[in-house]
Amino acid sequence: MERIDDKSSAIDVAPPAGRTGIHPDLDEGIRHEAAIVIMRPADEVYQFWRQLENLPRFMWRLENISVNSDTLSHWTYKALKDTVRVEWDSVIVQDEPGKSLSWKSVDGSTVSHAGTVTFEEQPFQRGTIVRIELSYNPPGGRLTDFVQRVLGESPQTMLKEDLRRLRWLMETGVVPTTEGQPHGERGITDALNPALHHH
Amino acid sequence: MRAVTWQGTRKVGVETVPDPKILSDRDAIIRITSTAICGSDLHLYGGFIPTMEKGDILGHEFMGEVMEVAPGVKNLHVGDRVVVPFTLSCGSCFHCRSKEFSLCDNTNPNASVAEKFYGFSPAGLFGYSHMMGGYAGGQAEYVRVPYADVGPLKVPKGIDDDKLLFLSDIFPTGYMAAENCDIKQGDTIAVWGCGPVGLFAIQSAYLLGAERVIAIDRIPERLRLAEDVCGAEIINYEELAVLDELQRLTGGRGPDACIDAVGLEGHGTGVMYAYDKAKTNLMMETDRPIALREAIQACRKGGTLSIPGVYGGLLDKIPFGAAFNKGMTLKMGQTHMQKYMKPLLDLILQGEIDPSFVVSHRISLDEAPEAYEKWQKKEDYCTKFVIKN
Ligand SMILES: NC(=O)c1ccc[n+]([C@@H]2O[C@H](COP(=O)([O-])OP(=O)(O)OC[C@H]3O[C@@H](n4cnc5c(N)ncnc54)[C@H](O)[C@@H]3O)[C@@H](O)[C@H]2O)c1
Numbered sequence A: 001m002e003r004i005d006d007k008s009s010a011i012d013v014a015p016p017a018g019r020t021g022i023h024p025d026l027d028e029g030i031r032h033e034a035a036i037v038i039m040r041p042a043d044e045v046y047q048f049w050r051q052l053e054n055l056p057r058f059m060w061r062l063e064n065i066s067v068n069s070d071t072l073s074h075w076t077y078k079a080l081k082d083t084v085r086v087e088w089d090s091v092i093v094q095d096e097p098g099k100s101l102s103w104k105s106v107d108g109s110t111v112s113h114a115g116t117v118t119f120e121e122q123p124f125q126r127g128t129i130v131r132i133e134l135s136y137n138p139p140g141g142r143l144t145d146f147v148q149r150v151l152g153e154s155p156q157t158m159l160k161e162d163l164r165r166l167r168w169l170m171e172t173g174v175v176p177t178t179e180g181q182p183h184g185e186r187g188i189t190d191a192l193n194p195a196l197h198h199h
Numbered sequence B: 001m002r003a004v005t006w007q008g009t010r011k012v013g014v015e016t017v018p019d020p021k022i023l024s025d026r027d028a029i030i031r032i033t034s035t036a037i038c039g040s041d042l043h044l045y046g047g048f049i050p051t052m053e054k055g056d057i058l059g060h061e062f063m064g065e066v067m068e069v070a071p072g073v074k075n076l077h078v079g080d081r082v083v084v085p086f087t088l089s090c091g092s093c094f095h096c097r098s099k100e101f102s103l104c105d106n107t108n109p110n111a112s113v114a115e116k117f118y119g120f121s122p123a124g125l126f127g128y129s130h131m132m133g134g135y136a137g138g139q140a141e142y143v144r145v146p147y148a149d150v151g152p153l154k155v156p157k158g159i160d161d162d163k164l165l166f167l168s169d170i171f172p173t174g175y176m177a178a179e180n181c182d183i184k185q186g187d188t189i190a191v192w193g194c195g196p197v198g199l200f201a202i203q204s205a206y207l208l209g210a211e212r213v214i215a216i217d218r219i220p221e222r223l224r225l226a227e228d229v230c231g232a233e234i235i236n237y238e239e240l241a242v243l244d245e246l247q248r249l250t251g252g253r254g255p256d257a258c259i260d261a262v263g264l265e266g267h268g269t270g271v272m273y274a275y276d277k278a279k280t281n282l283m284m285e286t287d288r289p290i291a292l293r294e295a296i297q298a299c300r301k302g303g304t305l306s307i308p309g310v311y312g313g314l315l316d317k318i319p320f321g322a323a324f325n326k327g328m329t330l331k332m333g334q335t336h337m338q339k340y341m342k343p344l345l346d347l348i349l350q351g352e353i354d355p356s357f358v359v360s361h362r363i364s365l366d367e368a369p370e371a372y373e374k375w376q377k378k379e380d381y382c383t384k385f386v387i388k389n
């Protein structure tokens, strides 16, 4: 499937479909890939990820994951500036402790979703490369993906931010924030555009 | 509380704003006793650094007393006296582990914005634009210090603030600038800029074994400090051609290492200054790298250029061919504060160095707007403004 090019970052380039070859379902739908290096042992990052309830702590579009059994879980996802809430059941289809984990939505879900995460510990204390590949067939298909991009919610960029938050949590225990700190009176342009100014 | 805020290009104000609160598990709240205005603040004042917003609290050189600590901060206690580094560092990422604290991976909440400018994000900084984290600064009565278990340095009571305050930035910055020169016995070091950073770079170069230091500026009182207090030979670039004079002083070999302690608002006398001024005014260039160009040109073959002066964007007409063909080494960046604060505190406590010599003005918070203007114009014999609460 053709992919809309996203130039927002250097690690956004999707590999050929199904590159890791771990997860056949990744060949379907809109694919995203991102990677980050985390200065913790692969085992530890894997363990954190394997507790699926942790995922919404760094994947901020995920509202909630409730775990039903060792392999089954229920995911609630917010999209399009929180106006759309999508839910599905997910099943773990492959699990190699300390190395990789794959999951997919159960057959018949409104969203067909599949994902693989791999943890590659680097030699000489260079940390663990965490690579994630996701594919979605969202309700509305490619149109939704397009609309998300227009609304500034590029899933690719979000995925990169998700991984950055994972690193923040794993390496420092906190997510850096300035929310709630004091400031003086803001100007008119700042009030209209609370987002950052990219001069 | 009262705080100094950015209002737009060449406009700062003093406003009443809410007191800071603990927002995260590794935060502390400090009551500020002394806080300084830095040459780096002038780049914000001059509108050279993007992503500032009206109302942002300025200031990154401060010290004071710990008022409150979050549960994650075990090493600080209420009542401790601390100097706070201007860079925020997590202490555990790849760069912090390599003591490259100003390159910390984890302290900039707006890392994605910095990545758009620079490819990667450096550490978060206090009071230094949203791209650098948007953290409220310390030209105020109180400040929230995130990652307080890694940053603040405890200092003994009973020593004047002015002796310790510059551990927050400019003393370590001058020191790292000199260390980056990799000074060997017999070396001659040339330093562009005799602001506080340049002055500490001169002193540090001697501490690290330089034979001679030659300092370049045009402001008489600053050149006098360079000569009388720091022991440098001096060149007033408005009176002498710097390149010729450096050749003459070094017998034609050139300085072994050069330090650019001027940064992006370089001033000059020649055609290049007019060029940069015109281009930055038209927004076609972001920085005025006058000193940088001259330092590259002046440096001896195989020499080192150390750049503590801040640059922000895209620079024109850098004689890179000279740097290449002379086989030069270039070192630069924001200071890796936590690496230097403790050893430099020890030097102060041993009486080896007294950084308070740079202070020219002690003022109140309300006088800050006037001080910014004077500092920018280098009026009133100012060398460093310290705000006292
Ligand atoms: N790397 C860091 O971590 C770090 C930390 C603090 C400050 N800085 C930077 O260091 C630089 C100096 O800071 P400061 O507080 O000393 O500022 P300052 O403005 O007081 O000093 C700059 C000096 O440079 C002189 N100057 C201007 N053009 C010159 C030229 N062409 N040749 C020689 N001298 C020239 C000025 O007259 C002035 O005395 C700034 O760019 C500041 O942002 C960097």
Ligand SMILES: [Zn+2]
Pocket (backbone or CB within 6 Å): B038, B039, B040, B041, B060, B061, B086, B169, B170
């Ligand atoms: Zn400073």
Ligand SMILES: [Zn+2]
Pocket (backbone or CB within 6 Å): B089, B090, B091, B092, B093, B094, B095, B096, B097, B103, B104, B105, B106
């Ligand atoms: Zn770090």
